[in-house]
Amino acid sequence: MPESGAPHGLVVDRNLALELVRVTEAAALAASRWIGRGDKNAADGAAVEAMRKAFDTVAITGTVVIGEGEMDEAPMLYIGEKVGLYARTGGGPEVDIAVDPLEGTSITAKGGPNAIATVALAEKGGFLHAPDIYMDKIAVGPGLPDGVVSLDASPEQNLRELAKAKKVEVSDLMVCTLDRDRHKDLIKACRAAGARITLIGDGDVSGVMNVSQPEAGIDIYMGSGGAPEGVLAAAALRCIGGQMYGRLMFETEEQIARARSMGITDPNRVYAVEEMARGDVMFAATGVTTGAMLRGVRRFSGGAYTHSIVMRSKSGTVRYVEGHHNFARKPSAFVA
Numbered sequence: 001m002p003e004s005g006a007p008h009g010l011v012v013d014r015n016l017a018l019e020l021v022r023v024t025e026a027a028a029l030a031a032s033r034w035i036g037r038g039d040k041n042a043a044d045g046a047a048v049e050a051m052r053k054a055f056d057t058v059a060i061t062g063t064v065v066i067g068e069g070e071m072d073e074a075p076m077l078y079i080g081e082k083v084g085l086y087a088r089t090g091g092g093p094e095v096d097i098a099v100d101p102l103e104g105t106s107i108t109a110k111g112g113p114n115a116i117a118t119v120a121l122a123e124k125g126g127f128l129h130a131p132d133i134y135m136d137k138i139a140v141g142p143g144l145p146d147g148v149v150s151l152d153a154s155p156e157q158n159l160r161e162l163a164k165a166k167k168v169e170v171s172d173l174m175v176c177t178l179d180r181d182r183h184k185d186l187i188k189a190c191r192a193a194g195a196r197i198t199l200i201g202d203g204d205v206s207g208v209m210n211v212s213q214p215e216a217g218i219d220i221y222m223g224s225g226g227a228p229e230g231v232l233a234a235a236a237l238r239c240i241g242g243q244m245y246g247r248l249m250f251e252t253e254e255q256i257a258r259a260r261s262m263g264i265t266d267p268n269r270v271y272a273v274e275e276m277a278r279g280d281v282m283f284a285a286t287g288v289t290t291g292a293m294l295r296g297v298r299r300f301s302g303g304a305y306t307h308s309i310v311m312r313s314k315s316g317t318v319r320y321v322e323g324h325h326n327f328a329r330k331p332s333a334f335v336a
């Protein structure tokens, strides 16, 4: 992947991070109408449309590199789409954008926990162009020796090393993984080693982020999930700290060939956080349903409440933003 295309160092305006919150708030507000209504596609569609509209007000020339799919399969926020106030004219900082307007569509449809609307932004060329396949992921929080865990080690070995580094017993560790059949052996191995596990229904972006949020009580994330979600999680960890390693899980030769055309030459490569999200990176997420990290949208007469996290890798500042939205006064693009 090319180095950052920024000609004179940083071109990304730090205020942009706060603009990003408006974008995730808009998506979360729209998705919140569909919480528990059993229609994940409607929830997703509402989030995508609201996020797309909200981008029009952000003073950037953005290119979607992690998005809703290829142009012919996704009408909005497709890979390659230009977004932002200057999308047509050019102008403002030229940035790459990664989105998951509704991370946790099924949990939203069921009214379950931990669904978020999320966006990350990097200087041009900053994000790994991850195809829409699975990625094997492992993540631990900040302050641990580099490489304390590895995708090439067994779960037992990783847990043992992590416990040693944290000066705790393996039985003190809490693992997080997606509740999937494909994780049967992983779950068995962690339990056999004596560790505890939190199984999540969806939402491994927040699952990975939780390793760097002591209040979430997660020591290690393991397992496979969406590769695009892996890049979003890496963007978040660039800001809050923590280690994560990801390996793309190709299933067909065709996938490998396609990835090659997108610049991925070694299909077995293990990517560290800064290889998935490099340079100055910003990340924002708004809770749709309540989770360990963010409270969900609460609607009340004439408005709604939102809870978001926004951060930037350069400064390392993490902000939690509470939004009290007054629908009577809000610009229509942001009212859901």
Ligand code: VTB
Pocket (backbone or CB within 6 Å): 103, 104, 105, 178, 180, 201, 202, 203, 204, 205, 224, 225, 226, 227, 229
């Ligand atoms: C995860 C999870 C997502 O996809 O990435 C998962 O974080 C992986 O796919 O919320 P499977 O559902 O096939 O396991 C989601 O569930 C949906 O994007």
Ligand code: MG
Pocket (backbone or CB within 6 Å): 044, 100, 101, 102, 103
């Ligand atoms: Mg999505």
Ligand code: MG
Pocket (backbone or CB within 6 Å): 100, 102, 103, 104, 226, 229
């Ligand atoms: Mg997703």
